[in-house]
Amino acid sequence: MKFKSIYNSERILKIIFGLSLFVVLVMGGMSYQLIKKLSKSFEDVQHTYQIHIELEKLLSALKDAESGKRAFIISQDSTFLEPLLSSQSELESSLERLKLLTKNNPAQQKNIAELKIKIDKNLEIFEKTLGLALANKTDSPEFISSFKEGRQTMNSVRFKIMDMTTHESEELGIRKAKSSKTLSNAPMLIYYALIFSLLILLLTYLQISKNLRILKEKNELLETFKESTTQSEIISKHGNWIWYIEDNTFEYSDNLYRLLGEEPQSFPATLENFMGFVHPDDLDKLTEQVNKMMENEDLPFIHYRIIQKNGSIKHFKAYGKVLIDSDGHKKLLGTTADITDEIENYRLIEERNLELERNNKELASFNYVASHDLQEPLRKIQTFISRLEDKEKANLSDNGKLYITRIKSSSARMRSLIDDLLQFSRTNKSEEAFEDSNINILLETAKHDLAEIISDKRARISSDSIPSMKVIPFQIKQLFLNLISNSLKYSRENVAPVITISYSQTQASDLPKIKFSKHDLYHTISIKDNGIGFDQEYAEKIFILFNRLHNKNEYSGTGIGLSICKKIVENHNGYITAEGKLDQGSVFTIYLPITT
Amino acid sequence: MRENYTYVVLADDDEDDRLFFTEAFEELKMQTKVDLYKDGVDLMNALNQSDSKLPNILFLDLNMPMKSGIECLKEIKSNPRFKDIAIAIYSTSASEEDIEDTFVSGANVYIKKPNDFNILKKILSDVVTMNWQYQTSGLNRDNFLLRL
Numbered sequence: 174m175k176f177k178s179i180y181n182s183e184r185i186l187k188i189i190f191g192l193s194l195f196v197v198l199v200m201g202g203m204s205y206q207l208i209k210k211l212s213k214s215f216e217d218v219q220h221t222y223q224i225h226i227e228l229e230k231l232l233s234a235l236k237d238a239e240s241g242k243r244a245f246i247i248s249q250d251s252t253f254l255e256p257l258l259s260s261q262s263e264l265e266s267s268l269e270r271l272k273l274l275t276k277n278n279p280a281q282q283k284n285i286a287e288l289k290i291k292i293d294k295n296l297e298i299f300e301k302t303l304g305l306a307l308a309n310k311t312d313s314p315e316f317i318s319s320f321k322e323g324r325q326t327m328n329s330v331r332f333k334i335m336d337m338t339t340h341e342s343e344e345l346g347i348r349k350a351k352s353s354k355t356l357s358n359a360p361m362l363i364y365y366a367l368i369f370s371l372l373i374l375l376l377t378y379l380q381i382s383k384n385l386r387i388l389k390e391k392n393e394l395l396e397t398f399k400e401s402t403t404q405s406e407i408i409s410k411h412g413n414w415i416w417y418i419e420d421n422t423f424e425y426s427d428n429l430y431r432l433l434g435e436e437p438q439s440f441p442a443t444l445e446n447f448m449g450f451v452h453p454d455d456l457d458k459l460t461e462q463v464n465k466m467m468e469n470e471d472l473p474f475i476h477y478r479i480i481q482k483n484g485s486i487k488h489f490k491a492y493g494k495v496l497i498d499s500d501g502h503k504k505l506l507g508t509t510a511d512i513t514d515e516i517e518n519y520r521l522i523e524e525r526n527l528e529l530e531r532n533n534k535e536l537a538s539f540n541y542v543a544s545h546d547l548q549e550p551l552r553k554i555q556t557f558i559s560r561l562e563d564k565e566k567a568n569l570s571d572n573g574k575l576y577i578t579r580i581k582s583s584s585a586r587m588r589s590l591i592d593d594l595l596q597f598s599r600t601n602k603s604e605e606a607f608e609d610s611n612i613n614i615l616l617e618t619a620k621h622d623l624a625e626i627i628s629d630k631r632a633r634i635s636s637d638s639i640p641s642m643k644v645i646p647f648q649i650k651q652l653f654l655n656l657i658s659n660s661l662k663y664s665r666e667n668v669a670p671v672i673t674i675s676y677s678q679t680q681a682s683d684l685p686k687i688k689f690s691k692h693d694l695y696h697t698i699s700i701k702d703n704g705i706g707f708d709q710e711y712a713e714k715i716f717i718l719f720n721r722l723h724n725k726n727e728y729s730g731t732g733i734g735l736s737i738c739k740k741i742v743e744n745h746n747g748y749i750t751a752e753g754k755l756d757q758g759s760v761f762t763i764y765l766p767i768t769t
Numbered sequence: 770m771r772e773n774y775t776y777v778v779l780a781d782d783d784e785d786d787r788l789f790f791t792e793a794f795e796e797l798k799m800q801t802k803v804d805l806y807k808d809g810v811d812l813m814n815a816l817n818q819s820d821s822k823l824p825n826i827l828f829l830d831l832n833m834p835m836k837s838g839i840e841c842l843k844e845i846k847s848n849p850r851f852k853d854i855a856i857a858i859y860s861t862s863a864s865e866e867d868i869e870d871t872f873v874s875g876a877n878v879y880i881k882k883p884n885d886f887n888i889l890k891k892i893l894s895d896v897v898t899m900n901w902q903y904q905t906s907g908l909n910r911d912n913f914l915l916r917l
Contacts, residue, residue, distance in 0.1 A: 258793075549861050553785050555884035563886065588884065605909075 183384075189377050196370045198364055207359045214352045221345040224274050224281075230266045230335045231288075234260040235295065239327060242299060246306045255305075262475070264292060278344070281337060288333045295326040403427065411510035414442070418467065418495075418503040423447075432511050434481030434487070452478035452486065466493045466505060488513045540598035547591050555584050568656075586731075587600060593733035597718070600648060600737055602744040610646045612639040612698075616674065619653035626661055636674035642765060648741045653700075655734045656761050660702035662730065663723075675700045679764065686748055692766035695747070699762040707753035715751060774800040775897050778824035780812040780841065781859065782833045783803070786882065790828070793890045799897060809836025813844060816851065823851065826897065828859040829876070831867060839870060846875040857896055863914065872913050879914045 212359040238260045268289055275281035302323050305316040380560040406412055412429025427437035433450050440446050451459055462475045475491045493507040558581055616636060657672060664670040679697045707722055714720050716739040719732040742749040747765040779790050787805050790826035806812040813836065815821055825847050838858065845851045856876045860867065863881040871879060878896065883889050892915065
């Protein structure tokens with residue numbers, strides 16, 4: 174997320190950079206404009222002064238002519254008349270220059286025209302006065318009047334020139350006022366722009382230093398991450414590699430070298446160098462897989478073996494994924510793990526499994542064959558006894574009869590032992606045997622099998638309705654058979670057995686024994702009787718094979734029945750518990766998981 | 770075409786069982802004729818003779834040397850000449866597999882050898898007097914194993 178903010182601020186920085194570039198450009202343009210204006214106004218001032226000077230010159234030329242004339246009139250010395258000639262031509266050229274200077278100002282042009290007329294008139298009077306003076310008629314009234322007129326025109330020329338000077342000054346004033354507004358604002362504007370760009374620079378600096386700090390933090394994080402990756406590589410025995418596909422260059426992590434039995438970075442990371450370690454039998458397969466990796470982006474694990482320099486063979490598992498980075502470069506990111514230990518363990522487990530399976534099979538067949546083949550001679554013994562009893566009873570002494578009775582009961586006991594053992598060995602779990610079954614019918618069948626003893630003992634059996642379940646039907650029937658016959662067998666003397674079979678459902682969390690079951694809810698079937706019960710301390714023991722609480726003379730029993738019950742319930746992923754109270758009765762409870 | 774006696778044949782390799790079998794029929798005093806064979810090979814040789822008299826009921830032990838009961842059963846069922854012979858399996862074992870296999874192969878009834886002579890007598894008397902027409906026409910898996 175922070176990286177993203179850096180990318181964002183990179184954009185902001187670009188914008189700021191563009192902005193400051195623009196501001197500097199604007200400032201440059203403004204300064205150029207300003208200097209241009211300044212030089213223009215300087216030119217204007219110079220122009221005005223030039224006009225002033227020209228006008229001054231004009232006036233002084235006129236004055237020179239006038240004073241030369243006066244000096245000549247007083248002194249009658251013709252040398253005083255010499256400057257007149259030069260001042261006359263100077264007047265002409267001065268007027269020409271003035272015309273040129275004011276060519277853009279019609280008002281001044283008009284003034285110049287009027288001035289020229291006045292000057293011409295003045296010169297005319299001047300010629301006339303001079304002519305009179307040369308004729309020595311200085312005392313004549315004509316001379317005096319023209320002299321006076323000359324002074325008047327001279328004054329009007331002077332006024333005109335003064336007028337023009339004022340006009341030019343005014344003109345300059347207007348221009349000054351016009352430009353002074355922009356000229357006085359411009360430095361302020363430039364100053365503001367400067368401050369603005371300085372501010373931007375400052376902001377940029379802050380942003381850059383912030384980014385640098387984040388980068389530094391990220392760098393530290395990366396360093397830590399790299400360290401932990403290295404550590405995890407070593408612990409979990411895997412190595413990482415990167416294949417830069419376009420350049421066909423590789424990068425191996427240190428641990429990949431270690432997995433190959435080499436020092437980190439001890440040889441150049443290339444495909445050829447790596448393939449040099451691969452087991453010759455796996456080389457073709459791996460090459461093919463690597464080529465596939467280039468085509469597909471996602472691939473399953475590749476398994477192959479390598480041979481280390483010391484000759485030991487290791488099993489590797491590799492996974493690669495093509496990544497395209499932000500610049501569009503293709504690279505293959507790979508992880509290779511040393512799974513030699515796993516494979517060894519797996520092999521060991523498999524071997525042990527096979528051995529166990531073999532043992533189990535042998536045991537089952539031994540159990541089956543033993544009990545089955547034991548039945549054969551026993552059956553004959555029993556049949557011969559029945560023959561003896563029928564045919565020879567009369568010929569036997571009382572002792573002989575007693576012995577026959579004893580042989581009979583012993584062989585009967587042996588039969589029930591063999592039958593139960595056979596039953597126990599047959600109580601196996603096979604998934605195919607599970608089917609949806611009506612439990613009530615199975616219960617009825619069990620009761621039917623026990624009908625004789627139930628009526629003999631005048632037992633009363635009541636039961637709830639039990640929902641259908643997916644079970645191994647004959648085993649559940651056997652379960653009911655064993656539990657009910659158990660209750661009937663261990664009934665109290667002179668008390669008719671009352672057996673109550675009830676159904677409910679129990680939350681797994683309510684049962685300490687099955688708290689961590691993967692099933693939430695359990696079918697709960699309990700079989701309660703009013704028999705002799707048992708001491709609660711034996712509650713676990715009674716389910717163990719051949720464990721009996723009573724002498725076989727008191728109650729017949731093989732000690733297998735409840736073991737079969739336990740096996741059946743466990744075949745159904747369930748649990749069976751027993752509760753007993755001596756001389757009051759016992760409750761057997763079966764918990765079977767509710768599967769959906 | 771039934772004669773005035775029932776012709777019963779037993780194939781069993783166990784000498785004692787053959788003894789019990791004959792003694793039981795002797796004591797039962799029924800209109801029967803009993804012949805014994807000591808294994809499957811003997812039995813099939815006798816049956817396969819073209820002029821042999823065919824039994825009404827054949828009792829077959831399963832576990833016999835050379836030729837087992839189930840092999841005999843399959844051979845008999847594949848030969849149309851023997852289609853009228855009622856076959857009773859007569860075995861020590863009552864394993865589900867054996868019961869299933871013989872039922873599927875076409876046996877008519879399955880008898881688990883009893884451990885009491887009197888029960889044996891009752892079973893044999895029941896089997897001989899059984900209404901075979903009924904037993905053979907409606908093959909019923911539930912009644913297949915004879916319970917007493």
